[in-house]
Amino acid sequence: MAFTVADYILKRLTQQRVDTLFGVPAAFCAELFDAVGAHSVKAVVTASDLEAGYAADGYARTKGLAAVAVANGVGMLSMINAIGGAYVERSPIVVINGGPNSVNLSNLKDFDVLFSHSTGAPDADLNAYKLVTASAARAGKPSEVPAVVDNAILTAIRKKRPVYVEINRDIWRMACPMPGQPLSPAVPAAGTEEQLAVTIVQMIRSAAAPLLLVGTEIQRYGLADKVAALIAKLGIRWSTALLAKSALDEEGSGWLGVYAPPRSRPAVTNAVDRADLVVMLGCVFPSGWAALVRDTGRVVTAYDGKVKIKAGAKQSAEIGALVTALGVEAAKAPPANVPAGVAPPAPAPATGALTYRQVFERIGAALDASWLVVPDTFIGVASAANLPVKGRDAVVSGAVWASIGHSVAAAVGASFGSARRPLVICGDGGFHMTAQALSTMVRYARNPVVVVIDNGIYAFEQYLIDDAYFDDPGALPKPYVVLNRWDFVKFANALGVQFARSVNTAAALDQALADAKAATTPALIVAKVDPHDLPAELL
CATH class of the missing domain: 3.40.50.970 (Thiamin diphosphate (ThDP)-binding fold, Pyr/PP domains)
Incomplete structure (x- = not known):
């Protein structure tokens, strides 16, 4: 043929x-x-x-x-x-x-x-x-x-x-030349990388409190090993945005936590605010980073093939060649001591009715290296940023584009692309957007576990429009953020999902997570919380 x-x-x-x-x-x-x-x-x-x-x-x-x-x-x-x-x-x-x-x-x-x-x-x-x-x-x-x-x-x-x-449309079946040589996707160096590395390493070593922000390009270009080695050589503390969460092992030295202003943990916010030099490698800048990026007197950025040192002009530089050059330059002096990483707080006991705090604490306690966490855009996104994931490449997140519903459908693809098992954490509003992806999971025998946090409203929208609602148990939400209440368990069953369970206590969530992990099929867990409840990061 x-x-x-x-x-x-x-x-x-x-x-x-x-x-x-x-x-x-x-x-x-x-x-x-x-x-x-x-x-x-x-x-x-x-x-x-x-x-x-x-x-x-x-x-x-x-x-x-x-x-x-x-x-x-x-x-x-x-x-x-x-x-x-x-x-x-x-x-x-x-x-x-x-x-x-x-x-x-x-x-x-x-x-x-x-x-x-x-x-x-x-x-x-x-x-x-x-x-x-x-x-x-x-x-x-x-x-x-x-x-x-x-x-x-x-x-x-x-x-x-x-x-x-x-x-x-007419040419699909027409004869076509065979491919020639395999494609060579390597990007040539710009030639500026070695000198830029000299400058940046000197600045880091001269700074009293330097900090490294590791971005998603470090994941995408496979540079994690080199950046981890760079951190060890320079003794520098580091953080990421949610989009780049788990670009490096978060149990490693120097780890501060995810930088997600205005909802970062105080220790992360303070470290960034007090840093006299912030080096951003491969970062996409979410809206909350605007004040930091504008603070050109203490910021170095490297992304999209360009490097900008403080208030200087952008210079061309290929990210892989730059990271390599930084490592070579850093190795010219003895390695510095890297501060100890920040350990996640111990979860509270699994007692009482479910709250947002309990949902994330129970999920955090269940995490091991087999899970790929896929958080949606919802009111718990800042809590997702602080989950104690294990190892590298343990998170897939639409954190910058922030399109609700991304997580459930993205988990379908991630289940084919990763050896880890997707663990989706989604609000009920976001689940409404792409819930039919459960059908695809069943059809192709994929096994993501989808946790839907059910409070009956678009809670993030309510919070952004009028957060006083959450302070008054008798307050009514905006009428346009109220969701039509689904029977999520029956819905999932109708699509062929055999493991579908609704829980409203911390202990029941622990058991559901354990049972879902033991199952080999897709699973839905509906975690019911009070609509006036807020995640810990928003209190």
Whole structure:
């Protein structure tokens, strides 16, 4: 059989260890799904287009690169929120779209005849995805496919961001040249890294209270070992944002905790505020970091291929080469003593009715190296930042884009991309967004454990709009934050989830977590808390 356009795309993806294609097949891209078996790629058909995007995101964050394909127009525009989050949070996904053919485009141009799912704009999907990808291109002929696909995959790997490839729907089965040499995604050094390293190491050693903020690029580019060695050589304390939580082992020396202003633990906030030098390696800056980043007199940043030293101009620098150079420069002097890391507080006994504090303390007590924590965006997100996770790469979080519902669907992809078992922690409002992902877990025999914290309201919205509600047990929430109450257990059972349990005491949650861990199937635990209760970090 001829080697086709679909074969070319799948071959290039498998060369980068991609073994799963997420999506919702449609007529324009069905041939891609038809071809997966010949390349030992599993097609995972999700319950919605948005779920497909989130699942690909979870896979990319755990495996290194992902692929997703849904219907043009209706599917692509539905999924764009997930890809926007992946763009912001440096998650490399290859988005593959079956696009219009020449007849479709001619009929649209000459007679205003819409092709399937068209808005009437010939480049609607292409132009939309240019906003949320590092590259977006269309291949109209088989001869154009190798260059378009190779450039997209290289860009995704090098920039750690999503890319978009649109294929003329008529050419999927047409003959295509075989791939040439394997792609070489290495990013060349800018040539500035050694001198920048000399400057930065000198500044750290001259500072009275330096601090290192480790960002998500350290995870994405596989630089954790080098940064851990750098910390040991320099004797520097370190922290992360929630997006980069568990980039390094948090039981290691120098660890302060997650920096998540305005809800960081006081010891972390004080350490950052009192630092006379803050070096940020590979960080994405969430809104709460604005005051720190603007404080240019004591800040060094390295991200997106640029380094900025205090108030100086940005200089080009490749993050991997810079971290290597920092390690070489730091090794020129004897290693300094690293302060002891901050140990998490001991959990309280598992007694009484469930509260937010008890939910997170019981989850924290249950954590071991087998779990991959996937927190959603909800009122407990600051508590999730302080969970005592074990080892590296133990958290997948949409902490900067902050799209509620990300966690449940991302856990689908993470269950394919990671050897750890996903443990989702989600508010009931966020669960409403992507609850049907439970069906995908059942269909493909995945085993995430989903903890839904049920208080009947969009509590984070209520807190941001009027936090006085939580001080008065008799107060009513804003009417537009009140949720329709689901019977979550019956809902999960209807989708085929056999382990579904509702709990309202700390002891019952302990037992449910232990039983869910012993099970080999997906599990849902509904943790009921009072709607006026708040996590400890917000009290």
